[in-house]
Amino acid sequence: MNTLRAKLAVLLTVVIIAVVCILTSILVYLFDPPNEQDAISPLVDQIEFLTQVRQIAPKLVVVQEAAAGGEVEANLTAWIRDALMARGAPRDVIVSRKNDLPLLSIPVDQGWIVAQIPDLPPAGGIFHLLLIWLALTTLGMMAVALFFANRMVKPLVLLERAIETVGPDAVLPELAVTGPAEVRVAAKALNSLSSRLKGAMESRMRLVAAAGHDLRTPITRMRLRAEFVEDEEDREMWLKDIDELDRIADSAILLVREESGKSAPAPIRLDILISDLVDELRTLSYDVTLTNSAAGTALANRTGLSRAFRNLIINASTHGKRARVAVQSTPKEIVVVIDDDGPGIPVDLIGQVFEPFFRVDRARMKQFDGAGLGLTIAKEIVQRAGGSIKIENGSLRGLIQTVRLPACSRI
Known part of the structure; x- marks a missing residue:
């Protein structure tokens, strides 16, 4: 009932039925058909009078030896007999139809009186x-x-199906500019949005890739200079920070490659x-087990x-102990x-786990290696394969990472 198709069908049905009811009421009022009593009283x-x-x-009065032939109208016969019974003059009259003419047969002493009568309203009246x-x-x-509602929403259904085919890169497919004027305008707007979105994403990828690549040179120079630091403790801290910068640059470049990769899948x-x-x-x-x-x-x-x-798996075994x-x-x-058996993630933060550089506790950054892009890259790869990743806290402890991928019959 919440679909546009159902709403249009109900609206059209209600409007048409309302118009039909109004016109029928007007016709009934103008023609003023008789009720049961008014229709049967003259016939009784x-x-x-004939008897x-x-x-x-x-x-x-002409009397026939037999009643009028034809198909007996059982309902009308019973109706007239009941009316005669109510008058105190019961008589086993018969109403029949022959050659599409209603005939009334009245039993008398020497035979039957047969007379043609008008068509009567049905039992229960005109209503x-x-x-x-x-x-x-x-x-x-x-x-x-329903037929016209389907025809009216068909272009919108085509748009809906086209939008549902959005790939992991979040770019809309090219839509055919056909159908009513409103649908054509919507298709053109979506195509324009898709083009701008694709350009913005490509620009972002180029920016991230260029930044990751350009960081390599200053990181190398910083590493060389750190080697000449005399204090061994300071030198180790410098090298550790430089290694982290190097991992971030590598992860950023890897993320760009995954998002823009066009490698053909295989079973x-x-x-x-x-x-x-x-x-x-x-x-x-x-x-790992x-x-x-x-x-x-x-x-x-x-x-x-x-x-x-x-x-x-490394994320689970590192942050979750096993x-x-x-x-x-x-x-x-x-x-x-x-x-895993780790502490899990606070409920208010678990929705951010796939964001780049996300950390549950910034103070723990120095305890574990990594750039904070592992889950982001994993999600991108799985979605590109047509699957999904869900991360939730366990009932007692730790995290549960669930990956679903469509099965393939080819080997």
Whole structure:
């Protein structure tokens, strides 16, 4: 009911039904059809009159041996018999229809008096027919309203589907400028917005890449000068800060490469990739355990996906003391769950974990190496592969990192 299609259909139906009801009411008022009593009373009077004439002057009334043939109108017959019963003159009259003419057969002593009568309103009166008429009109108008509502919102549905195809780079696809004037204006505006957005993102990528590249030269000079610092403690502090600057520059350049990368995806056995990563990180003294490894194939860039999971697992084993990795597989998707035993993240900050250079506690920056771009890069890689990452606090402790990737049947 919240969709534009449903609202248009309801609006059209209500308007048309309202117009039909008003016009029908006006016609009923102008023609003033008789009610049940007004329609049946003259006919009952006619039956009583004919039976009396038959008794007083038999030659004036033609009597047939049998009742009029044709299809018996059971409802009208019962209706007239009830009216005669109410008058105190019960008689088993028969109303039939022959050659599309309503005929009344009145039983008398020597046979039947047959007379043609006008069509009577149905039992229940004219309003019974009006209710049926309005019900049929409502159903018909609903079908027509739904048809035209679909036609009216079809261009908007095309725009909605086009917007839903926005890729991981957040750039809108080119929309066809067709349809009504309003839709064409909207399509042109979206195409213009997409072009400006694409230009702004490319400019940002070039700026970040240039800044990361240009930092290399002063960082190298600073490293050389730091080597000549006489005080060993000061020299170590300088070199540590320079190493951090170097990591930030490398991470920024890597982020730009991931966001602008166009590497063709290929089928990857995700369970094998994760198993190899766990073995590699364990040799580097990271506390990582593979708790489950269900076979599954994903379609992605192997180098990028390996980098993403390496960042996530290292993040768990470094900040969460130890990491446990489980690979689950269904026919439609592959789920990788990474949980740890760390302190977790405050609820008011957990929505910022994928922001560049995010730190839960700025005071802990010196305790762990890294530029604060690991999760940002991992999210970019996973989204480019058509997947998603969700990070939440565990029920008792630590973080739970859940990666979902669409399953691929090709191997």
